[in-house]
Amino acid sequence: MANYICELSKRVERQHVRYNNRYGIAIAGDLYTPKGMEDTKKYPAIVVGAPYGGVKEQGPCVYANELAQRGFVVLTFDPCYMGESGGEPRHVSSPDLFSENVSAGVDYLGLLPFVDREKIAAIGICGSGGFALSAAQVDIRIKAVVTASMFDMCAAARGGQTAEQIEKRKEELSLKRWEDAQNGTPEYIPSFPEDAVTDIPDEMQGIWREFFEFYATERGHHDNARGNFTTTSDMSFLNYSLTDYISEISPRPILFIVGEQAESRFFSDMAFEKAAEPKQMIVVPNCNHIDLYDDVTKIPFDRIEIFLKETLK
Template identity: 65%
Template sequence: MSDYICALSDAVERVHVRYPNRYGLMIAGDLYTAKTMDRTRQYPALIVGAPYGGVKEQGPCVYANELSQRGFVVLTFDPCYMGESEGEPRHVSSPELFTENFSAGVDYLGLQPFVDRERIAVLGICGSGGFALSAAQVDTRIKAVVTASMYDMSVAARMGQTPEQILETKQKLAAQRWKDAENGYMPEYIPTFPEKPLEKVPPELGEPDAEWFRFYAVKRGHHERARGGFTTTSNLPFLNFDLLSHLDEISPRPILLIVGDRAHSRFFSETVYRKAQDPKELYVVKDAEHIDLYDRTDRIPFGKIEDFLKTSLQ
């Protein structure tokens, strides 16, 4: 039985690939192409990053399945330390490494004879939206950026905390480092979601926790390699790293920010829109919460994405 959350179109070919990032870690990816593609020609390409804590078999496969039918070569991937990609210990998160994963995808695509190196874009879902933008700040080979339900994890790490609470958080994480070191550098990892999918979301959960469970913890989006969260001390670098401090340097390459009108995360996209330089666009999807842009093909504006990419990658 397939562990992808959506069925592969009969018109699409999906091939599992592996390639290194700049740190020598092998990244596990899937390459999607239309079966009718003429491999003697060169095509525009797109790299799709999973929600923070997600894997390529979840939201990315939904986007890749659709956009490959619209004329794009699409690469999905598991972040290093996640899914089928290399990296030990497992479930480690890093703003630098997760940003680098997008540039590693550019490396891989640019070596394919049927990909036009001058027409490569990135699309990040949720936390990958922040990493995609971060990569575009420094990697000028990325010609356009699309985000869906974007999260900036460096902002999220401090969000809603007073200076006193931030200090307390740092002290707890520092104490956890001692525990991890004493344990032979096997860092603490506490998964958020169950090993097997639930039939329904526990009624006692409040928002936005219940929303995460509406995707990751039930059959809709559950995956055994995406049980939520990262090693406890993975939060440390996000307290010390501003992912999006150079947004203005993406211009004149275009940015499309897609967000649901009911998304709890809407302010992240609105903040980026205010700070980024033209050309930029904020596209609000009606009647959509944050997770609806992971997999709901009746909400994800594929026509808008196609038009944006084809215009941007001319």
């Protein structure tokens, strides 16, 4: 299904592509290229990951559409088990698999004759910010990382809970596996309605209200992005850390972009503290978490362009 949340620039071409990740799962992607590319030139390239639960037609298309106009080849994709990508059962999530999806995009880009293999970067929006950092920790082909409203899904899984609360959650998830095994399919409970709505429930506040504003309304609604994953997917996030080796990305640079008003800002602050130089942080004024998904008046594309062209020159 199409339903892209932004209009494609007349200066950009978009082509649907398919390729496999390391586990042999087919990944559905969109390749954005500047119109009028020179046949003999090799271009810098970027793989863009969607917010956790999002698909390529949402935030990634906004970034790809803009950056392709600035001379980059850009790949967006649906994570495995989601959207138009392969993987059964649907809506399964894993920090390892989702980080692997970023490296699989690098695989694909590096095989294109018009891409310079030494000039490939990764951009991760929200949850994909953590996955992009995790991928770059071990995949040295990723020469730079940009995160926007970075959300560390593994840290969030434990998020301020006591040891007793975490133990209770493990028990709930473990017993849920018995139910899933008996039913023959894992439980999946969507977070957002099937059709776009206009009203946001009054009781929904904070960052969850922001998520609802994007995913449940015409602003960002997409049939392939109803939110949440199979219930037992949380087990792998409780048992994994995304940024333990973030300092090993150095000397490759990282650019963190956060909204001044974003409740999620502390994730970027913590990762920035752990990261080694070179690293930069851009705090966007009058900006919340989801504004960095799609608001081109707030996403600092000029700064992103400068950062990537200086890094990949």
